[in-house]
Amino acid sequence: MTGITAAELADVRIRRRRSGQRYAVDAVDAFLDEAVASLKKAESSLTTTLAPDDVTRKQFPAVGLLGSGYDADxxxxxxxxxxxxxxxxxQNGQQTQVRAAQDARDEAxxxxxLEDIKKNLGQRRDG
Known part of the structure; x- marks a missing residue:
């Protein structure tokens, strides 16, 4: 499945329908605003407010028989x-955290x- 950036999601226009399975426009729009904000955070390597499971499990109210709504599919x-x-x-964030931890261990x-080398040099000068 191809992902989507925050900018792409902000520009998406969803098809409206008067028949078939439809979701309430206001509920979808509110959630998509939250998803855009979460993707922006993810793109900046910040902690997101939404997890992938939150998105896939999200349910929206259905539109009544005569109403217009977003195409559910x-x-x-x-x-x-x-x-x-x-x-x-x-996954990229987890990999970055693992690399950062490894870098910290390597630096230590x-x-x-370096401290051992400095000690050995100091002992040679004194001796």
Whole structure:
């Protein structure tokens, strides 16, 4: 599944329908605003307010028989793309955290080696 960026999601226009399975426009719009904000955070390597599971499990009120609403299939497909992007960003964030922890361990080891070298040089000068 191809992900979607915050900018792309902000520009999406979802097809409205008067028949078939439809979701309430206001509820979908509110959730998509939250998803855009969450994707922006993810793109900046910040903690997101939404997890991929939050997106895939989201349910919207259905529109009544005579009302207009967003095409449910189009909304569901869009949410799948949002979840894929959040999942991808989350995996990248975890990899970054692992690398940062490894870098910190390497730095501590190298600092220890440098201190040993300084001690040995000091002992040679004194001796």
């Amino acid at each position: 189009a909304v569901d497909d869009l949410l799948d793309r949002v979840a894929a992007q959040l999942n991808r960003r989350g 080891r190298l600092r220890g080696m």
